[in-house]
Amino acid sequence: MAEKRANSPTSLRRLVAVAGILLGTVVIVSGWTATGNVAARSRELGEVEPTIPSFWDPKRRIERPPAGSVPAIRFLTTSDFPPFNFLNEDGRLSGFNVDLARAICDELAIRCTIQTREWDDLLRALRDGNADAIIAGMAITSEARQELDFSDVYMRSPGRFVVRADSEPFEPTVEGLAGKTLAVVARSAHEAYLAAFFPEVGRRLYATPEAAREALKSGEADAHFGDGMQLSFWLQSDAADNCCVFAGGPYLESRFFGEGMAIAMPRGSADLKQAIDSALASLYEKGVFAELYLRSFPVGFF
Structure with missing residues:
Protein backbone atom coordinates (compact mmCIF):
# COMPACT_ATOMS: atom_id res chain seq x y z
CA MET A 1 0.00 0.00 0.00
CA ALA A 2 1.36 3.42 -0.96
CA GLU A 3 1.32 5.71 2.05
CA LYS A 4 0.74 9.44 1.81
CA ARG A 5 0.74 12.31 4.20
CA ALA A 6 -2.53 14.07 4.79
CA ASN A 7 -4.05 16.57 2.38
CA SER A 8 -4.02 17.42 -1.32
CA PRO A 9 -2.94 18.34 -3.94
CA THR A 10 0.60 17.26 -3.12
CA SER A 11 0.43 16.31 0.53
CA LEU A 12 0.35 18.07 3.84
CA ARG A 13 3.85 16.84 4.52
CA ARG A 14 5.16 18.48 1.37
CA LEU A 15 3.24 21.70 1.97
CA VAL A 16 4.43 22.12 5.56
CA ALA A 17 7.98 21.18 4.62
CA VAL A 18 7.92 23.93 2.00
CA ALA A 19 6.64 26.35 4.63
CA GLY A 20 9.51 25.38 6.92
CA ILE A 21 12.05 26.00 4.16
CA LEU A 22 10.35 29.29 3.37
CA LEU A 23 10.85 30.53 6.92
CA GLY A 24 14.43 29.26 7.01
CA THR A 25 16.41 29.92 10.15
CA VAL A 26 13.60 32.04 11.57
CA VAL A 27 11.73 28.82 12.28
CA ILE A 28 14.47 27.47 14.50
CA VAL A 29 15.23 30.74 16.24
CA SER A 30 11.61 31.49 17.00
CA GLY A 31 10.85 27.98 18.18
CA TRP A 32 7.51 28.36 16.37
CA THR A 33 6.26 30.69 19.11
CA ALA A 34 6.75 34.26 17.90
CA THR A 35 3.56 35.98 16.85
CA GLY A 36 5.41 38.32 14.46
CA ASN A 37 4.32 41.49 12.74
CA VAL A 38 1.52 39.85 10.77
CA ALA A 39 -0.50 39.10 13.86
CA ALA A 40 -0.02 42.68 15.04
CA ARG A 41 -1.00 44.02 11.62
CA SER A 42 -4.12 41.86 11.65
CA ARG A 43 -5.14 43.34 14.99
CA GLU A 44 -4.57 46.85 13.60
CA LEU A 45 -6.97 45.99 10.79
CA GLY A 46 -9.59 44.99 13.33
CA GLU A 47 -9.27 41.25 12.88
CA VAL A 48 -10.01 38.98 15.81
CA GLU A 49 -7.44 36.83 17.54
CA PRO A 50 -6.68 33.49 15.84
CA THR A 51 -9.63 31.12 15.83
CA ILE A 52 -8.98 27.81 17.58
CA PRO A 53 -10.36 25.03 15.38
CA SER A 54 -12.69 22.50 16.97
CA PHE A 55 -13.13 19.02 15.53
CA TRP A 56 -15.11 17.60 18.44
CA ASP A 57 -18.83 17.56 19.10
CA PRO A 58 -19.31 19.07 22.59
CA LYS A 59 -22.42 16.93 23.07
CA ARG A 60 -20.53 13.71 22.41
CA ARG A 61 -19.23 11.98 25.52
CA ILE A 62 -16.49 9.40 25.06
CA GLU A 63 -16.05 7.01 27.97
CA ARG A 64 -12.53 5.99 28.91
CA PRO A 65 -11.76 2.30 28.38
CA PRO A 66 -11.42 0.06 31.46
CA ALA A 67 -8.51 0.94 33.74
CA GLY A 68 -5.36 -0.91 32.76
CA SER A 69 -6.54 -1.74 29.24
CA VAL A 70 -4.12 0.84 27.80
CA PRO A 71 -1.16 0.92 30.22
CA ALA A 72 1.16 2.75 27.80
CA ILE A 73 1.34 4.06 24.25
CA ARG A 74 4.37 3.67 22.02
CA PHE A 75 4.13 6.41 19.40
CA LEU A 76 6.08 6.55 16.16
CA THR A 77 6.72 9.70 14.15
CA THR A 78 9.34 11.17 11.83
CA SER A 79 11.81 13.99 12.43
CA ASP A 80 11.43 15.83 9.11
CA PHE A 81 7.92 17.34 9.22
CA PRO A 82 8.00 20.84 10.79
CA PRO A 83 6.14 22.24 12.60
CA PHE A 84 4.52 18.90 13.49
CA ASN A 85 7.51 16.68 14.24
CA PHE A 86 11.10 17.80 13.79
CA LEU A 87 14.44 18.12 15.56
CA ASN A 88 14.96 21.56 17.05
CA GLU A 89 18.27 23.43 17.24
CA ASP A 90 19.25 21.32 20.27
CA GLY A 91 18.51 18.08 18.43
CA ARG A 92 15.40 17.48 20.54
CA LEU A 93 12.26 16.02 19.02
CA SER A 94 9.70 18.81 18.96
CA GLY A 95 6.54 20.00 17.25
CA PHE A 96 2.77 19.98 17.44
CA ASN A 97 2.40 16.21 16.99
CA VAL A 98 5.05 15.53 19.61
CA ASP A 99 3.46 17.89 22.13
CA LEU A 100 0.02 16.44 21.40
CA ALA A 101 1.20 12.86 21.91
CA ARG A 102 2.72 13.78 25.26
CA ALA A 103 -0.42 15.66 26.28
CA ILE A 104 -2.55 12.63 25.42
CA CYS A 105 -0.49 10.42 27.70
CA ASP A 106 -0.54 13.02 30.47
CA GLU A 107 -4.31 13.22 30.18
CA LEU A 108 -4.60 9.43 30.37
CA ALA A 109 -1.98 9.28 33.16
CA ILE A 110 -0.03 6.58 31.35
CA ARG A 111 3.54 6.12 30.18
CA CYS A 112 4.31 7.51 26.74
CA THR A 113 7.26 6.92 24.43
CA ILE A 114 7.85 8.63 21.09
CA GLN A 115 10.39 7.20 18.68
CA THR A 116 11.35 8.41 15.22
CA ARG A 117 11.61 6.32 12.07
CA GLU A 118 11.96 7.05 8.39
CA TRP A 119 8.58 7.63 6.76
CA ASP A 120 8.76 4.40 4.75
CA ASP A 121 9.47 2.38 7.92
CA LEU A 122 6.51 3.57 10.00
CA LEU A 123 3.91 1.05 8.84
CA ARG A 124 6.40 -1.81 8.91
CA ALA A 125 7.21 -1.09 12.55
CA LEU A 126 3.52 -0.94 13.39
CA ARG A 127 2.84 -4.24 11.61
CA ASP A 128 5.75 -5.89 13.43
CA GLY A 129 4.35 -4.86 16.81
CA ASN A 130 7.15 -2.41 17.56
CA ALA A 131 4.73 0.47 18.13
CA ASP A 132 1.11 1.12 19.06
CA ALA A 133 0.32 4.24 17.07
CA ILE A 134 1.65 6.57 14.37
CA ILE A 135 1.34 10.34 14.74
CA ALA A 136 3.01 11.67 11.62
CA GLY A 137 0.41 13.15 9.26
CA MET A 138 -0.65 9.94 7.53
CA ALA A 139 -3.47 10.47 5.04
CA ILE A 140 -6.88 9.04 5.90
CA THR A 141 -7.91 7.10 2.81
CA SER A 142 -10.21 4.16 2.09
CA GLU A 143 -7.12 2.09 1.31
CA ALA A 144 -5.48 2.98 4.63
CA ARG A 145 -8.68 2.14 6.51
CA GLN A 146 -8.42 -1.45 5.29
CA GLU A 147 -5.37 -1.89 7.50
CA LEU A 148 -5.59 0.86 10.09
CA ASP A 149 -7.92 2.43 12.60
CA PHE A 150 -7.76 6.20 12.95
CA SER A 151 -8.45 8.44 15.90
CA ASP A 152 -10.77 11.39 15.62
CA VAL A 153 -9.35 14.08 13.33
CA TYR A 154 -7.32 16.65 15.25
CA MET A 155 -6.10 18.94 12.47
CA ARG A 156 -7.10 20.02 8.98
CA SER A 157 -5.63 22.49 6.50
CA PRO A 158 -8.41 24.55 4.93
CA GLY A 258 -8.68 15.90 2.48
CA GLU A 259 -10.12 14.52 5.70
CA GLY A 260 -7.37 15.91 7.89
CA MET A 261 -4.83 14.51 10.33
CA ALA A 262 -5.45 11.69 12.78
CA ILE A 263 -3.48 9.12 14.76
CA ALA A 264 -3.14 5.75 13.03
CA MET A 265 -3.16 2.40 14.83
CA PRO A 266 -3.65 -1.27 13.87
CA ARG A 267 -7.17 -2.35 12.95
CA GLY A 268 -9.07 -3.66 15.94
CA SER A 269 -7.41 -1.34 18.48
CA ALA A 270 -10.75 -0.51 20.08
CA ASP A 271 -9.50 0.32 23.58
CA LEU A 272 -6.57 2.36 22.28
CA LYS A 273 -8.77 4.34 19.90
CA GLN A 274 -11.31 4.98 22.64
CA ALA A 275 -8.58 6.14 25.01
CA ILE A 276 -7.00 8.49 22.46
CA ASP A 277 -10.35 9.89 21.32
CA SER A 278 -11.42 10.57 24.89
CA ALA A 279 -8.10 12.27 25.64
CA LEU A 280 -8.32 14.46 22.52
CA ALA A 281 -11.80 15.66 23.47
CA SER A 282 -10.68 16.38 27.04
CA LEU A 283 -7.62 18.30 25.87
CA TYR A 284 -9.83 20.52 23.76
CA GLU A 285 -12.32 21.12 26.58
CA LYS A 286 -9.53 21.99 29.03
CA GLY A 287 -7.85 24.46 26.66
CA VAL A 288 -4.69 22.40 26.27
CA PHE A 289 -5.30 21.89 22.55
CA ALA A 290 -5.64 25.66 22.08
CA GLU A 291 -2.34 26.23 23.87
CA LEU A 292 -0.56 23.69 21.67
CA TYR A 293 -2.16 25.09 18.51
CA LEU A 294 -1.10 28.67 19.20
CA ARG A 295 2.40 27.53 20.14
CA SER A 296 2.92 26.00 16.71
CA PHE A 297 0.63 28.24 14.65
CA PRO A 298 0.79 31.80 16.06
CA VAL A 299 -0.85 33.10 12.88
CA GLY A 300 -3.91 30.87 12.94
CA PHE A 301 -5.28 29.59 9.65
CA PHE A 302 -8.95 29.09 10.61
Missing part, protein backbone atom coordinates in the same frame (compact mmCIF):
# COMPACT_ATOMS: atom_id res chain seq x y z
CA GLY A 159 -8.42 26.55 1.75
CA ARG A 160 -8.09 30.27 2.50
CA PHE A 161 -8.17 33.56 0.64
CA VAL A 162 -5.47 36.17 1.22
CA VAL A 163 -5.52 39.78 0.05
CA ARG A 164 -3.16 42.72 0.27
CA ALA A 165 -3.35 44.56 3.56
CA ASP A 166 -3.54 47.95 1.83
CA SER A 167 -6.35 47.00 -0.55
CA GLU A 168 -9.91 48.24 -0.29
CA PRO A 169 -11.83 45.75 1.89
CA PHE A 170 -13.97 43.24 0.03
CA GLU A 171 -15.56 39.93 0.91
CA PRO A 172 -14.18 36.86 -0.93
CA THR A 173 -17.61 35.87 -2.22
CA VAL A 174 -18.81 35.47 -5.79
CA GLU A 175 -20.19 39.01 -5.60
CA GLY A 176 -17.19 40.45 -3.77
CA LEU A 177 -14.72 38.91 -6.22
CA ALA A 178 -16.57 40.16 -9.30
CA GLY A 179 -14.12 42.04 -11.50
CA LYS A 180 -11.15 40.89 -9.40
CA THR A 181 -8.20 38.79 -10.52
CA LEU A 182 -7.67 35.69 -8.40
CA ALA A 183 -4.29 33.93 -8.31
CA VAL A 184 -4.32 30.15 -7.86
CA VAL A 185 -1.95 27.27 -8.58
CA ALA A 186 -2.78 25.44 -11.80
CA ARG A 187 -4.04 21.85 -11.56
CA SER A 188 -4.32 22.09 -7.77
CA ALA A 189 -7.17 21.16 -5.47
CA HIS A 190 -7.64 24.87 -4.90
CA GLU A 191 -8.12 25.55 -8.61
CA ALA A 192 -10.62 22.67 -8.76
CA TYR A 193 -12.52 24.11 -5.82
CA LEU A 194 -12.74 27.54 -7.42
CA ALA A 195 -13.93 26.02 -10.68
CA ALA A 196 -16.69 24.20 -8.80
CA PHE A 197 -17.87 26.96 -6.46
CA PHE A 198 -16.60 30.22 -7.99
CA PRO A 199 -16.92 29.48 -11.73
CA GLU A 200 -17.57 33.10 -12.73
CA VAL A 201 -14.57 34.56 -10.93
CA GLY A 202 -11.59 35.47 -13.10
CA ARG A 203 -8.67 33.18 -12.33
CA ARG A 204 -5.02 33.60 -13.24
CA LEU A 205 -3.08 30.34 -13.04
CA TYR A 206 0.47 29.94 -11.76
CA ALA A 207 2.86 27.01 -11.73
CA THR A 208 3.77 27.20 -8.04
CA PRO A 209 2.39 28.59 -4.77
CA GLU A 210 5.37 30.94 -4.59
CA ALA A 211 4.49 32.46 -7.98
CA ALA A 212 0.83 32.88 -7.02
CA ARG A 213 1.75 34.57 -3.74
CA GLU A 214 4.19 36.89 -5.48
CA ALA A 215 1.46 37.86 -7.96
CA LEU A 216 -0.70 38.95 -5.04
CA LYS A 217 2.11 40.80 -3.32
CA SER A 218 3.08 42.68 -6.50
CA GLY A 219 -0.48 43.68 -7.34
CA GLU A 220 -0.72 41.46 -10.39
CA ALA A 221 -3.64 39.72 -8.65
CA ASP A 222 -6.22 41.05 -6.20
CA ALA A 223 -6.48 37.87 -4.11
CA HIS A 224 -4.96 34.42 -3.82
CA PHE A 225 -6.63 31.16 -2.83
CA GLY A 226 -4.42 28.44 -1.42
CA ASP A 227 -3.56 26.17 1.49
CA GLY A 228 -4.35 27.93 4.74
CA MET A 229 -1.57 26.36 6.77
CA GLN A 230 1.07 27.13 4.18
CA LEU A 231 -0.23 30.66 3.85
CA SER A 232 -0.09 31.24 7.61
CA PHE A 233 3.67 30.63 7.54
CA TRP A 234 4.13 32.79 4.46
CA LEU A 235 2.26 35.70 6.05
CA GLN A 236 4.77 35.84 8.92
CA SER A 237 7.82 35.42 6.67
CA ASP A 238 10.27 37.97 5.30
CA ALA A 239 9.11 36.99 1.81
CA ALA A 240 5.64 38.37 2.52
CA ASP A 241 7.01 41.53 4.16
CA ASN A 242 3.68 42.24 5.90
CA CYS A 243 2.00 42.64 2.53
CA CYS A 244 -1.08 40.56 3.03
CA VAL A 245 -3.73 39.20 5.39
CA PHE A 246 -6.34 36.46 5.43
CA ALA A 247 -9.81 37.37 4.15
CA GLY A 248 -13.03 35.48 4.78
CA GLY A 249 -13.16 32.14 6.53
CA PRO A 250 -11.84 28.59 6.04
CA TYR A 251 -13.03 26.17 3.35
CA LEU A 252 -12.95 22.55 4.52
CA GLU A 253 -14.65 20.39 1.88
CA SER A 254 -12.94 17.02 2.31
CA ARG A 255 -13.24 15.94 -1.33
CA PHE A 256 -10.96 18.83 -2.24
CA PHE A 257 -8.81 19.34 0.85
